[in-house]
Amino acid sequence: MKKIAVIGVLFCLVVLGIYIYSRGFVSSKVPTITIDKQNGDKLLVDGKPFLIKGVCYIPIPVGKDYEYNFWGDPHKPWLLDGQLMKEAGINTVRIYRVGKNPEEVKKVLEDLYGKFGVHALMGNYLGFWNWPPPNYSDEQFNQKVRTEVLEMVRLYKDSPGVLMWVLGNENNYSFDRQNIQRWTNDAIDALPDAESQRKEKARIYYTFVNDLAKEIKKIDSAHPVVMGVGEVASLDIAKTVCTDIDAIGMIAYRGPGFGNLFRQIKQKIDLPVVMTEWGADSFNAMTEEPDDEDQAEFLKLQWQDIARNADPKHGVGNCLGGTAFEWTDEWWKGNENIPHTWNVHDTAAHWYNNSYYYDAEVKTRLNMNEEWWGIISLDPKKTADGNNQRIPKKSYFELKSLWAKKV
Numbered sequence: 001m002k003k004i005a006v007i008g009v010l011f012c013l014v015v016l017g018i019y020i021y022s023r024g025f026v027s028s029k030v031p032t033i034t035i036d037k038q039n040g041d042k043l044l045v046d047g048k049p050f051l052i053k054g055v056c057y058i059p060i061p062v063g064k065d066y067e068y069n070f071w072g073d074p075h076k077p078w079l080l081d082g083q084l085m086k087e088a089g090i091n092t093v094r095i096y097r098v099g100k101n102p103e104e105v106k107k108v109l110e111d112l113y114g115k116f117g118v119h120a121l122m123g124n125y126l127g128f129w130n131w132p133p134p135n136y137s138d139e140q141f142n143q144k145v146r147t148e149v150l151e152m153v154r155l156y157k158d159s160p161g162v163l164m165w166v167l168g169n170e171n172n173y174s175f176d177r178q179n180i181q182r183w184t185n186d187a188i189d190a191l192p193d194a195e196s197q198r199k200e201k202a203r204i205y206y207t208f209v210n211d212l213a214k215e216i217k218k219i220d221s222a223h224p225v226v227m228g229v230g231e232v233a234s235l236d237i238a239k240t241v242c243t244d245i246d247a248i249g250m251i252a253y254r255g256p257g258f259g260n261l262f263r264q265i266k267q268k269i270d271l272p273v274v275m276t277e278w279g280a281d282s283f284n285a286m287t288e289e290p291d292d293e294d295q296a297e298f299l300k301l302q303w304q305d306i307a308r309n310a311d312p313k314h315g316v317g318n319c320l321g322g323t324a325f326e327w328t329d330e331w332w333k334g335n336e337n338i339p340h341t342w343n344v345h346d347t348a349a350h351w352y353n354n355s356y357y358y359d360a361e362v363k364t365r366l367n368m369n370e371e372w373w374g375i376i377s378l379d380p381k382k383t384a385d386g387n388n389q390r391i392p393k394k395s396y397f398e399l400k401s402l403w404a405k406k407v
Contacts, residue, residue, distance in 0.1 A: 040317035041272035052321025054092030071099030075386035082116035089403030113161025170230035175201035235268035255355030275322025329374035
């Protein structure tokens with residue numbers, strides 16, 4: 001009888017294991033996330049190599065804008081998206097900022113990771129798009145940002161799906177480029193020339209970010225800290241003060257490849273790189289028509305460049321993978337302040353980038369269409385569960401062919 005009972009228990013455990021595997025559930029244990037620099041830069045999850053194959057994730061429905069609280073969406077779009085992500089081999093989403101309700105945020109993270117195996121890069125803008133604009137030389141402003149960031153870490157550090165913390169986005173454009181959220185103080189203004197002022201602001205900002213990283217590590221030593229930047233202009237200054245940052249989160253739109261980007265980063269700061277934004281829009285400003293073909297081709301070539309530079313045998317070896325911009329189109333983005341336009345998929349281009357050669361010769365010298373960057377199209381028609389219908393573009397299937405495990 002005992003033998004029969006033991007066999008019965010073992011049979012039940014096997015059946016339970018098959019059920020759990022078939023449902024795609026992932027362990028609720030908080031993984032150990034580390035970066036190994038011994039044989040090229042490698043991201044390790046519980047000691048196993050992990051290449052980030054991800055997307056930037058802001059599932060805003062048609063008719064809403066960026067302030068929409070998707071975390072509390074009763075239709076739970078992340079369940080629909082999570083299944084599509086799993087099928088495509090997507091293992092990470094980049095979250096730009098967390099919602100105001102911690103229980104809602106934890107539920108989304110739990111569902112994405114527990115049901116679909118999707119990790120999260122957890123981000124904070126560091127007040128960059130505040131009004132009035134940020135001033136990183138103002139301790140009162142910095143303290144407010146510090147409180148917000150450390151609260152995020154305390155709340156979500158034990159969520160199993162968290163992969164890394166990402167501090168900032170393109171905040172360095174406030175000193176590396178003109179007229180983007182400019183800030184200063186009397187001491188900076190007293191410096192003799194614009195270049196001296198730029199360097200001093202870079203030093204102030206990067207010191208602030210590094211101090212944040214040190215504070216984070218006092219609370220959470222289990223997740224690496226990434227500093228988000230746009231391009232490489234002042235990374236040599238960051239090197240002098242950012243001794244506690246674990247990786248650079250790089251935003252770069254250089255066309256179908258990244259040129260010498262990975263070598264530039266290695267020379268300027270020598271930290272691992274997560275490509276936190278890259279991609280192409282799917283609207284051709286010259287033909288004035290959707291253009292899934294060129295978008296898919298660009299994303300394929302960009303990913304191949306990322307993968308090559310993740311391998312020290314074929315590239316620089318400092319890349320940990322990346323999150324493509326982005327998961328779904330953003331119908332609100334062309335006219336952010338005009339709500340009645342958020343139900344219209346705007347075909348107007350908003351800025352120019354000649355490295356996107358498929359429509360770079362457009363007469364208006366505007367070829368980047370802000371509302372068309374998703375690898376998934378949104379249909380205003382709703383599914384049975386109340387979400388906008390998801391229509392995968394060719395770029396989704398291109399990435400799927402590169403990312404999904406071959407059986």
